[in-house]
Amino acid sequence: MEDDQVVPAFEPRITDLEALKVFTHPLRIRLYRVLFTSGEATASHLADQVDEAVSLVSYHLRKLAAHGFIVEAPGHDGDGRERWWKLSSEHGFNFRNSDFDDRPEGVAVLSQVTRQLLATRGERYERYLNEQESWPKEWTEAAFSSEFMPRLTAAELQEMAEDIGALMRRWSRRGNDAVAAGDTEGREHVSVQMYGFPHRG
Numbered sequence: 001m002e003d004d005q006v007v008p009a010f011e012p013r014i015t016d017l018e019a020l021k022v023f024t025h026p027l028r029i030r031l032y033r034v035l036f037t038s039g040e041a042t043a044s045h046l047a048d049q050v051d052e053a054v055s056l057v058s059y060h061l062r063k064l065a066a067h068g069f070i071v072e073a074p075g076h077d078g079d080g081r082e083r084w085w086k087l088s089s090e091h092g093f094n095f096r097n098s099d100f101d102d103r104p105e106g107v108a109v110l111s112q113v114t115r116q117l118l119a120t121r122g123e124r125y126e127r128y129l130n131e132q133e134s135w136p137k138e139w140t141e142a143a144f145s146s147e148f149m150p151r152l153t154a155a156e157l158q159e160m161a162e163d164i165g166a167l168m169r170r171w172s173r174r175g176n177d178a179v180a181a182g183d184t185e186g187r188e189h190v191s192v193q194m195y196g197f198p199h200r201g
Contacts, residue, residue, distance in 0.1 A: 014095040017106055018086075019067040024112045027052065028060050029120050032069065035087050037189050042074040044084040061085055069093065121193050128191075139188070157196055164194060 009105055014020050027050065034049050035041060041049075043058040050057065064070045065085070065104030073084040096115075125145075132140050152160065179187065 012089050012091075014093050014097075015099045016067075017100060017103070017109060019069075020095060020100065020113060021109055022063055022067050022069065023116065025060065025063075026116050026120065027056070028064055029116055031057065031060055032064065032087070035070060035085060036092065040084050040086045042084055044082060046085075067082050077084065090176075098113060116200055121191070125193065154198075157198075161196055164196075166193065 023032075030050050031046055033110045034046055038049075039047070043054050043061055046061070047054040047057040061070065065072075068088055071088045073086040076084040095110075097110055100110050126144070128135075132143070150160075175187065178184075
């Protein structure tokens with residue numbers, strides 16, 4: 001899931017406040033991200049990966065399913081013991097502040113979801129830093145962390161966000177097309193985190 005910093009055009013957009021509220025819970029964000037990486041999983045598989053009880057994971061999966069973020073994965077009819085889940089959109093979802101900022105509750109929910117996303121992104125990067133010695137040198141040399149501080153207008157910041165979004169869509173398509181063609185050797189999931197916001201100091 002992406003927030004308003006960079007909004008890829010091919011992702012379904014969340015405009016319903018009740019649906020956005022689903023992601024105010026950090027465990028639901030974690031489950032969503034694990035499903036994004038794994039493709040398909042049962043509640044038991046996910047519980048092992050997030051270190052939570054199966055009953056709790058099942059509850060939060062039902063919340064995600066109720067708003068259409070995940071669906072039952074086809075092709076597992078022979079295993080009636082547990083449901084298999086997958087994301088309803090392989091590209092994730094996005095949301096815009098402008099869809100919710102006309103209501104006080106909308107502003108509060110946006111703030112909570114954005115903070116949860118920031119926390120989980122920070123945790124992922126910190127985990128990489130803690131584990132980077134276990135990655136091959138080619139990956140640690142390719143990994144990057146950068147900050148730029150251009151002087152822009154609000155309109156220029158929006159234009160830059162659109163440019164970055166187009167760039168990331170191109171690289172996402174390149175990776176997805178390669179995997180679809182069977183070119184999986186040496187490929188890993190890569191997290192690219194970007195923020196663009198005004199500051200005065």
